[in-house]
Amino acid sequence: MSKLNETDIQGFVLRGYNFPLARYMFLHLADDDRAGQFLDRLLPSITTGEHWDDGKPDSTVNIAFTHKGLRRLRLPAASLLSFPVEFLEGMQARSAVLGDTGRNAPERWESIWREERVNAWLGVNAMSEQALESCCADMLRIMEETGGASVVGWQDAAALKVDGQLTTKEHFGFTDGFGNPDYLGFERSTQPGQGKLMPDGSWAPLATGELLLGYADEGGELPVAPIPHLLANNGTFMVYRKLHQNVAAFRRYLEEKGRQYVGGKEKLAAKLVGRWRDGTPVELSPDSPDPAIVMDKKRNVNFTFGNDNAGTRCPIGAHVRRTNPRDAFGFEGRLTNRRRITRRGLPYGPYAPEGAEVRDDEERGVAFMVLNANLARQFEFVQQQWIEYGNDSHLGNEKDPLLGNRDEGGSFLIQGTEDPKNPPFLCGALPGFVELRGGDYFFIPGMTALKMMSTGTVDPR
Amino acid sequence: MSKLNETDIQGFVLRGYNFPLARYMFLHLADDDRAGQFLDRLLPSITTGEHWDDGKPDSTVNIAFTHKGLRRLRLPAASLLSFPVEFLEGMQARSAVLGDTGRNAPERWESIWREERVNAWLGVNAMSEQALESCCADMLRIMEETGGASVVGWQDAAALKVDGQLTTKEHFGFTDGFGNPDYLGFERSTQPGQGKLMPDGSWAPLATGELLLGYADEGGELPVAPIPHLLANNGTFMVYRKLHQNVAAFRRYLEEKGRQYVGGKEKLAAKLVGRWRDGTPVELSPDSPDPAIVMDKKRNVNFTFGNDNAGTRCPIGAHVRRTNPRDAFGFEGRLTNRRRITRRGLPYGPYAPEGAEVRDDEERGVAFMVLNANLARQFEFVQQQWIEYGNDSHLGNEKDPLLGNRDEGGSFLIQGTEDPKNPPFLCGALPGFVELRGGDYFFIPGMTALKMMSTGTVDPR
Amino acid sequence: MPNESGSVYGLTILSPIIDDPHARISHDLQLRMHLGALPRGEDSPFAKVSSTHMARLTVMNDVVYVGMPACEEHLQSQYLVFESNFDGDLDTYLRRMATEIPDHVDSVWSHCIGYPGAGDVAAFESYMKKCQLTTTFYFADVNDKTVQQTLRALQTQAAVASFIERNQGKPAAELQNAFTKFLGKLRAAPDPRPGSGKDQSI
């Protein structure tokens, strides 16, 4: 059992804060000592995994760095080159691996990402507008007074309000935020379905080293990590992806194909994603949503695909089945355990109520973040093999119906039975529903590492 | 016994060519595919370790790259960062480690080195002026026709002519070029004193991996090397240092102190260096030069210091004893075996005959090159610990009398005996005789590696 | 049975590369240079020997063990490794290599010790067989189909998916009509070219 020094870990890594508001500031660091001075001044404001005895704070602050940012902080060369190569290259250079080509290609990203001017991500989460503005003003003051960093861009994000109520929905109308993995040593109460499947059918937390550097992973090894150990320890890697959603195209497609598909529009949506819009897993309830399942933490992520090899409940290519196949590939789910990622993020742009006029060129999407110990083995593998390719699912080169990067249309097969109410249906001419607008790979250091970085005492020997 | 594929190794690594003329061209590479095209066109001209059945050629061509140069050749990131950190940083960044500070600091280097514009070293050695110019013209034509490289500077060097005769002397008047190590698998006829000392007092070649990547070294390991193996195999690392010689200061110092020292000027010079000017080892002949020893390959590098712990024959701080201590530190010489370097190079600037007027600001020195498998363990250690520091010799922070980097004077003790003809003598107020004018760290790839680099087929997976 | 899996033959040939210290550029490097420049896909010389499922040419050098102490082992020489999965028997295949792509074959194997040239077909066959290793276990993921059958099946699969997308939900009579037309078109489609990997629409 791993023993975690929770106050040495940034809070954003240990917890989804579940705050309604966020501002992700993208910083360019000074190319001299002032960058370290900025970090040193910032340090007391950073939210750790400390216990919140007096309730949640009004706001939280966390920071992460690109490899270019670490270079500006003057880390020693021997430390800089000890980082994994995919982090060193950055997300833009990895576009061929990730399938970020065509309409998702870096040439079409927002300029701060295209030009790789972002050295750091400064994430502020807040309970209220006022708390957000106040905290951000503090951050700006530290930047100005030290001269160590400047804001080259930012992304506001917020939980969607539907009918005046805060929700956990995203713009396509699906309730989001299910199914982040459990890890050993985390205090979160565990839900069946969240960790790894055991041979007896129960679920257990994943090894800590699947998320945090410095701990054994599912392979029994420490993750590849920079030197010295104190620089890596309690840190992790983050992927930031600004994912634009073509809400108009999505609604239009559902309307059109929903008329042809026997199950109708809502069932078609559920088959594409693998969850009904309210969050009910299609695998557990293939014919209709069931709020009782959604509310029940013992059930809402607790399912497997092993008894549905034909995909007649949850289609083989459905988004949630592709991105977390659980036991779908056999071997009691063990092929999935080393490909798990922890997701963070919030939607951006205003919610467009059903029936309202909506355009694809409106600013609307999700600020999506992935946390994992090994970018290549976890995030990149899921993106390359399970989202942008279908061979593991015996689907050839078919892509994820929701996230797949498509210019010219693709297809998605809803497997069916001989029951006339559940016939097979081929969804053709799939448009690109989601587009990448930019992002990068970041390192989220632990607190000791941040202090060493701020004072120039990282010593790789 | 290592088995060498000699035609896969650049000839400059296997042999001191002993040609009288050289031009070292320093290239800036194009930041696109043309750099590879240049290299591909150059490839057939490169001199390998091939056997010269028809006698020596008129000229030779070899090439080496800085880490920046390898980046311009678009090596994959995973290969680029697999190089040892000291090579990746380059010689300028290592100046604190190397003691290249003060008058040797990078701020005082020639501009091409200060600005790190050199991506490649193209070394041409030739038998005659005509052969040199003809070969260099060929090289320039390849650069022009491919657009892949341009010359940002060059260094001409030549064997010194003394009284009209070609010699192997350097500007201070010492015969040079003794004592390069022997390595396993090299066809050179071995001389006692050139490899490593064995417990029975004989000498044996050093492990191949002390010079060439891809072979076991004296520690029984393969040297730290880039991936893939084929990129590293048969390659080595080269240090290029342009060493300016203050010939006037050296002659003045010898005159002045030679009057005070009982042994006189020539013996003083011999004590400083550890060899008489004609090359006779002081350890073998402490009172006078002996041409018979110099001529005898069985004797001219065949000596040890173990029976001269007091340094009354060859002083403890003498240049050759510091830079190759043999058995001086005990343990049958084993502390020396992993600090050996192979030296290449020629003097530059015209020889100033003894007695002629000579000034320190005249362009005169040696284009000095070191070859070794591990820059940090071999060259850098010798430079830092044995040239710029004296603790291993129990000489505190005293520096090498000849190469030591000094602004304010240092001292050098000639150990003596009770014999009035061999009294101790303290050489104080030592000026800086040698100054660094620039240079960098280079990688000399094998032929297969060059071909892979030129065609963009280096694959680190 | 060694070397055979259903109707597919698994050939492995190991030919020692010439080691000549007087060569300007060593033969292994010359061979690497030549192999690196060979075209792939439909332009590959092996696409011309149309019974080839897949072919691979590799220069085999010493295997390097990195560890402590380094274990330095050397092969007798460097080798050219030729692996090929093809339909039919070995004699036919070697004869096709020697007669249909003799220049290609010569430009590769001329860097190997004792190679007689493809001009003398009998000598060529005998040389290759002398260099052959028994392939005791290998994976031929082609379900006992020939190259042509496999390419045809891929073509059919893509066409059928496209047909379903265009016609699903149509009334039975209309559907049958469309299917009959589709079937005719499919049967009339030309055979896919060897070496072509992509879907070929009809």
Add this chain to the structure above:
Amino acid sequence: MPNESGSVYGLTILSPIIDDPHARISHDLQLRMHLGALPRGEDSPFAKVSSTHMARLTVMNDVVYVGMPACEEHLQSQYLVFESNFDGDLDTYLRRMATEIPDHVDSVWSHCIGYPGAGDVAAFESYMKKCQLTTTFYFADVNDKTVQQTLRALQTQAAVASFIERNQGKPAAELQNAFTKFLGKLRAAPDPRPGSGKDQSI
């Protein structure tokens, strides 16, 4: 004898660091931050406890074994390691620490479990002794000389070398005269300051 080598005492103290999940910044990091900012050389607090040959403060965390399978072991807590080589006996040294640099000592050890403060000298001594490990083997490269003797010897060595350089080769009488003067100057030179590492010319 453990803990002693000639006249030099080798002290090793291991104090467990407070582990408080409610702390904003963990005590081990606070301690690292404090130690990282301590001055060195003549300005080090330990230069004030002038019998100190050398002192070192380290935060000891889990030792990490990188290999397969990773061997994950955890200490009971993190520890502050204090190592010091000094002249004289332990009681005197601890008393000097508590009375000559009490603020420094408190700002370090207050991050440790059960630390009573330097104000109560007896409690401080007892706490430190409770945390002491026996130093069974260590290397005191000072040839049984005190800090002052060692600094003086270094001063003398540098001065003599300089004297030789200035006077070698002089006639005997002149040399003797110069040496007498030199000796006087050397004896009159002030003691080098603790914590000063460089040659001090006289």
